[in-house]
Amino acid sequence: RAKQLHGCSYAIFEADKDTDPATQITLEPELWSGLRQEQFVLYYQPRIDLRTGKIIGAEALMRWNHPERGLVQPDEFIPIAEKTGLIVPMGYWAIHQAGQDMLKFKEAGFRYGSIGVNLSFRQFKDDFLAKTIRRIIDKNQIDPHRLEFELTETALFSDEAHVQSCLKELSALGIDFSLDDFGTGYSSFSLLQKLPISTLKIDKSFVAGVNQNKDDEEIVRAIINLAHNLQKKVIAEGVENKAQLEFLIRHDCDQVQGYFFSPPVPIEDFMRMLRGN
């Protein structure tokens, strides 16, 4: 009871106007116990290399295997985890779990490029972010060259110096960074140059407009050109149909990810895909 009270006051303290406070209060202690009881799982969504047509990697996406609610999607718990700070331990769990899974891929002899793990802006408020990630990598024999972190533009603007030093320290280990949901946040071109970001991920809202809306098509083309002019790779997310795929191939996009190929799937299913890759 006391613990729950503590959870409540903390939740209220950090609460935002856009989340129903009642939902947030009931969910925070549940998220804690979910983490302790290993109720979280990573699903994998393949990324396809457009030059070879093969799977070149995947994005690891968190799901909550809730004992009563069933499989809970990130939109229902990540925002609350961010507001309460729980995303920090959850984020470390995700890196650890992705590392375990990568060992399985290695043992099976699969060929693939890298696995992307999402890092929330909130995780950069942890002073020990880079150090803790290093420790997780060392302790668990994770290959840093196969690990990629997906950041959103909001992460880059929290504390510029801290973000910059974290990214530098981790990229020195061989970890790649990509900028997620690109085009929806603030895009400072000087930061794009300054930070070790190797890939831009075109937000799915723009991809959805391909073959529907000329402006979205122009934005997609502009992001592809920007990425290539800055010597970066570019990935389109949210590819749902053949027309979008053909547009992306025509405009020289490097990789795609989306329901047209596969939704995020449990690790066993992803391994089955890699087997036939």
Ligand code: C2E
């Ligand atoms: P994101 O990183 O931008 O991930 C892409 C989202 O697009 C995923 O939603 C994926 O399932 C969805 N998606 C993929 N292909 C398609 C498509 O063809 N059409 C449509 N409409 N959607 C598609 P998901 O798995 O629900 O995750 C939502 C967001 O939650 C992620 O967006 C990410 O911001 C966050 N998230 C998920 N797992 C983690 C995690 O481990 N850590 C952190 N910090 N955030 C996470």
Ligand code: MG
């Ligand atoms: Mg992502």
Ligand code: MG
């Ligand atoms: Mg993404």
Ligand code: MG
């Ligand atoms: Mg995205």
